[in-house]
Amino acid sequence: MKKIIIILFFLLIFSGSVYAQTLTPSPAQSLITPTKSQEQIDTETLKEKVASKVAELREKNNKAVSGYISEKSDSQVKIKRAGNEEYLVRIDKDLTKFYQIAGTQKKEVNYATFKKDSYILVEGVINEKEVDANALYLDEEFFVASGMVTEVNSDEFYIRVAGNDKENYTLDVETFTKEDMVNIKTLALEKIGFSKIKEGDTIHFIAKQGLEKEPNRFPAQRILIIPQEYFIK
Structure with a gap:
Protein backbone atom coordinates (compact mmCIF):
# COMPACT_ATOMS: atom_id res chain seq x y z
CA MET A 1 0.00 0.00 0.00
CA LYS A 2 2.82 2.39 0.91
CA LYS A 3 4.53 1.65 -2.40
CA ILE A 4 1.36 2.56 -4.30
CA ILE A 5 1.02 5.87 -2.42
CA ILE A 6 4.68 6.77 -3.07
CA ILE A 7 4.34 5.95 -6.78
CA LEU A 8 1.18 8.11 -7.08
CA PHE A 9 2.92 10.96 -5.24
CA PHE A 10 5.87 10.97 -7.68
CA LEU A 11 3.52 10.73 -10.66
CA LEU A 12 1.62 13.84 -9.49
CA ILE A 13 4.85 15.81 -9.02
CA PHE A 14 6.19 14.73 -12.41
CA SER A 15 2.97 15.54 -14.29
CA GLY A 16 2.78 19.00 -12.64
CA SER A 17 6.35 19.73 -13.65
CA VAL A 18 5.66 18.74 -17.26
CA TYR A 19 2.48 20.87 -17.34
CA ALA A 20 4.35 23.90 -16.01
CA GLN A 21 7.09 23.48 -18.59
CA THR A 22 4.49 23.28 -21.34
CA LEU A 23 2.75 26.56 -20.36
CA THR A 24 5.72 28.70 -19.30
CA PRO A 25 7.43 30.40 -22.28
CA SER A 26 11.17 30.64 -22.29
CA PRO A 27 12.81 34.07 -21.91
CA ALA A 28 13.96 33.91 -25.51
CA GLN A 29 10.41 33.27 -26.73
CA SER A 30 8.97 36.24 -24.77
CA LEU A 31 11.48 38.65 -26.35
CA ILE A 32 10.60 37.76 -29.94
CA THR A 33 8.64 40.57 -31.67
CA PRO A 34 6.83 40.36 -35.00
CA THR A 35 8.88 41.61 -37.94
CA LYS A 36 7.56 43.35 -41.04
CA SER A 37 7.46 41.34 -44.19
CA GLN A 38 9.34 42.52 -47.25
CA GLU A 39 6.00 43.22 -48.91
CA GLN A 40 4.98 45.58 -46.07
CA ILE A 41 8.34 47.37 -46.24
CA ASP A 42 8.04 47.78 -50.03
CA THR A 43 4.47 49.11 -49.69
CA GLU A 44 5.47 51.73 -47.10
CA THR A 45 8.46 52.80 -49.19
CA LEU A 46 6.23 53.20 -52.25
CA LYS A 47 3.73 55.30 -50.26
CA GLU A 48 6.52 57.61 -49.09
CA LYS A 49 7.84 58.03 -52.64
CA VAL A 50 4.36 58.78 -54.00
CA ALA A 51 3.66 61.33 -51.24
CA SER A 52 7.03 62.99 -51.88
CA LYS A 53 6.38 63.14 -55.64
CA VAL A 54 2.89 64.57 -55.14
CA ALA A 55 4.28 67.27 -52.84
CA GLU A 56 7.00 68.06 -55.40
CA LEU A 57 4.51 68.37 -58.27
CA ARG A 58 2.16 70.51 -56.18
CA GLU A 59 5.03 72.82 -55.27
CA LYS A 60 6.12 73.07 -58.92
CA ASN A 61 2.61 74.00 -60.11
CA ASN A 62 1.94 76.32 -57.18
CA LYS A 63 -0.31 79.32 -57.90
CA ALA A 64 -2.25 81.69 -55.66
CA VAL A 65 -5.79 83.01 -55.32
CA SER A 66 -7.38 85.12 -52.58
CA GLY A 67 -10.85 85.87 -51.28
CA TYR A 68 -13.23 85.69 -48.35
CA ILE A 69 -14.33 82.36 -46.84
CA SER A 70 -18.03 81.86 -47.61
CA GLU A 71 -18.29 78.20 -46.50
CA LYS A 72 -16.08 75.90 -44.44
CA SER A 73 -16.03 72.17 -43.65
CA ASP A 74 -13.40 69.74 -42.37
CA SER A 75 -12.08 68.97 -45.85
CA GLN A 76 -12.71 72.12 -47.90
CA VAL A 77 -13.56 75.81 -47.96
CA LYS A 78 -15.25 78.00 -50.51
CA ILE A 79 -13.87 81.47 -51.09
CA LYS A 80 -15.63 84.37 -52.77
CA ARG A 81 -13.78 87.00 -54.77
CA ALA A 82 -14.84 90.31 -56.29
CA GLY A 83 -17.80 89.94 -58.63
CA ASN A 84 -19.04 86.90 -56.64
CA GLU A 85 -16.46 84.66 -58.33
CA GLU A 86 -16.12 81.48 -56.22
CA TYR A 87 -13.36 78.90 -55.79
CA LEU A 88 -13.55 75.50 -54.08
CA VAL A 89 -10.43 74.87 -51.99
CA ARG A 90 -9.67 71.28 -50.99
CA ILE A 91 -7.76 70.65 -47.76
CA ASP A 92 -5.33 67.72 -47.44
CA LYS A 93 -4.81 66.87 -43.76
CA ASP A 94 -1.30 65.56 -44.49
CA LEU A 95 -0.02 68.19 -46.94
CA THR A 96 -1.87 71.49 -46.40
CA LYS A 97 -0.17 74.01 -44.09
CA PHE A 98 -1.88 76.92 -42.32
CA TYR A 99 -0.34 80.32 -41.53
CA GLN A 100 -1.35 83.71 -40.18
CA ILE A 101 0.21 86.88 -41.59
CA ALA A 102 1.13 89.61 -39.11
CA GLY A 103 2.92 92.51 -40.77
CA THR A 104 5.95 91.04 -42.52
CA GLN A 105 5.94 87.91 -40.37
CA LYS A 106 4.02 84.65 -40.65
CA LYS A 107 3.36 82.01 -38.02
CA GLU A 108 1.93 78.51 -38.35
CA VAL A 109 -1.56 78.07 -36.92
CA ASN A 110 -4.21 75.35 -36.98
CA TYR A 111 -7.16 75.04 -39.34
CA ALA A 112 -9.62 76.09 -36.62
CA THR A 113 -8.17 79.63 -36.78
CA PHE A 114 -9.81 80.13 -40.18
CA LYS A 115 -13.39 81.39 -39.80
CA LYS A 116 -16.19 82.28 -42.15
CA ASP A 117 -15.71 85.76 -43.71
CA SER A 118 -11.94 85.63 -43.06
CA TYR A 119 -9.80 87.02 -45.87
CA ILE A 120 -7.33 84.36 -47.00
CA LEU A 121 -4.64 83.73 -49.59
CA VAL A 122 -4.52 80.18 -50.98
CA GLU A 123 -1.46 78.60 -52.61
CA GLY A 124 -1.88 75.38 -54.53
CA VAL A 125 -2.65 73.64 -57.80
CA ILE A 126 -5.51 75.49 -59.51
CA ASN A 127 -7.74 73.73 -62.02
CA GLU A 128 -10.42 76.12 -63.28
CA LYS A 129 -12.37 77.02 -60.10
CA GLU A 130 -10.90 74.33 -57.85
CA VAL A 131 -7.71 74.44 -55.79
CA ASP A 132 -5.75 71.61 -54.14
CA ALA A 133 -4.28 73.69 -51.34
CA ASN A 134 -0.62 73.51 -50.35
CA ALA A 135 -1.00 76.39 -47.89
CA LEU A 136 -3.64 78.77 -46.55
CA TYR A 137 -2.67 82.22 -45.25
CA LEU A 138 -4.96 84.21 -42.97
CA ASP A 139 -4.38 87.78 -44.07
CA GLU A 140 -5.83 91.29 -44.04
CA GLU A 141 -7.04 93.02 -47.19
Missing part, protein backbone atom coordinates in the same frame (compact mmCIF):
# COMPACT_ATOMS: atom_id res chain seq x y z
CA PHE A 142 -6.14 96.66 -47.70
CA PHE A 143 -7.93 99.14 -49.91
CA VAL A 144 -6.06 101.93 -51.71
CA ALA A 145 -7.78 104.95 -53.28
CA SER A 146 -7.45 108.69 -53.79
CA GLY A 147 -9.66 111.73 -54.26
CA MET A 148 -10.50 115.16 -52.88
CA VAL A 149 -11.35 116.04 -49.29
CA THR A 150 -14.93 117.35 -49.17
CA GLU A 151 -15.46 117.51 -45.40
CA VAL A 152 -13.29 117.53 -42.28
CA ASN A 153 -15.09 116.77 -39.01
CA SER A 154 -12.82 117.74 -36.11
CA ASP A 155 -15.36 116.66 -33.47
CA GLU A 156 -15.59 113.02 -34.54
CA PHE A 157 -12.27 112.93 -36.42
CA TYR A 158 -13.41 111.75 -39.80
CA ILE A 159 -12.84 112.92 -43.37
CA ARG A 160 -15.24 112.66 -46.29
CA VAL A 161 -13.65 112.04 -49.67
CA ALA A 162 -14.96 112.28 -53.23
CA GLY A 163 -13.00 109.46 -54.83
CA ASN A 164 -11.44 109.56 -58.27
CA ASP A 165 -13.33 106.31 -58.91
CA LYS A 166 -16.66 108.21 -58.49
CA GLU A 167 -17.24 106.66 -55.05
CA ASN A 168 -17.70 108.65 -51.83
CA TYR A 169 -15.72 107.54 -48.78
CA THR A 170 -15.65 108.32 -45.09
CA LEU A 171 -12.30 107.83 -43.36
CA ASP A 172 -12.03 107.60 -39.58
CA VAL A 173 -8.68 108.97 -38.43
CA GLU A 174 -7.62 106.75 -35.53
CA THR A 175 -4.70 106.94 -33.11
CA PHE A 176 -2.84 104.38 -35.27
CA THR A 177 -3.43 106.33 -38.52
CA LYS A 178 -0.21 107.60 -40.09
CA GLU A 179 -0.71 111.11 -41.49
CA ASP A 180 1.74 112.72 -43.92
CA MET A 181 1.63 115.85 -46.06
CA VAL A 182 3.71 116.93 -49.05
CA ASN A 183 5.68 120.10 -48.36
CA ILE A 184 4.91 122.17 -51.46
CA LYS A 185 8.29 123.93 -51.30
CA THR A 186 10.63 120.97 -50.80
CA LEU A 187 8.27 118.14 -51.90
CA ALA A 188 9.40 116.22 -48.83
CA LEU A 189 6.91 114.28 -46.71
CA GLU A 190 6.13 115.72 -43.29
CA LYS A 191 4.18 114.18 -40.44
CA ILE A 192 1.09 116.20 -39.59
CA GLY A 193 -1.86 116.28 -37.22
CA PHE A 194 -5.54 116.13 -38.08
CA SER A 195 -5.89 119.94 -37.94
CA LYS A 196 -3.67 120.38 -41.02
CA ILE A 197 -6.16 118.68 -43.34
CA LYS A 198 -8.49 121.03 -45.27
CA GLU A 199 -11.39 120.74 -47.66
CA GLY A 200 -10.12 120.83 -51.24
CA ASP A 201 -6.88 118.98 -50.45
CA THR A 202 -5.99 115.93 -52.51
CA ILE A 203 -5.77 112.74 -50.46
CA HIS A 204 -4.31 109.30 -51.06
CA PHE A 205 -5.24 106.71 -48.46
CA ILE A 206 -4.87 103.10 -47.39
CA ALA A 207 -7.66 101.47 -45.38
CA LYS A 208 -8.27 98.00 -44.03
CA GLN A 209 -11.29 96.23 -45.45
CA GLY A 210 -13.57 94.12 -43.30
CA LEU A 211 -13.79 96.79 -40.58
CA GLU A 212 -16.40 99.03 -42.20
CA LYS A 213 -18.78 100.73 -39.76
CA GLU A 214 -21.07 101.35 -42.72
CA PRO A 215 -20.71 101.05 -46.52
CA ASN A 216 -17.57 102.86 -47.73
CA ARG A 217 -16.57 103.95 -44.21
CA PHE A 218 -13.13 102.71 -43.20
CA PRO A 219 -10.60 103.25 -40.42
CA ALA A 220 -7.66 104.82 -42.25
CA GLN A 221 -4.32 103.08 -41.94
CA ARG A 222 -2.38 105.80 -43.72
CA ILE A 223 -3.20 109.06 -45.46
CA LEU A 224 -1.09 111.30 -47.66
CA ILE A 225 -2.25 114.88 -48.19
CA ILE A 226 -1.27 117.10 -51.12
CA PRO A 227 -2.37 120.65 -50.21
CA GLN A 228 -4.61 122.38 -52.72
CA GLU A 229 -2.07 125.25 -52.82
CA TYR A 230 0.31 122.93 -54.67
CA PHE A 231 -1.97 123.01 -57.74
CA ILE A 232 -2.59 126.77 -57.80
CA LYS A 233 0.93 128.13 -57.31
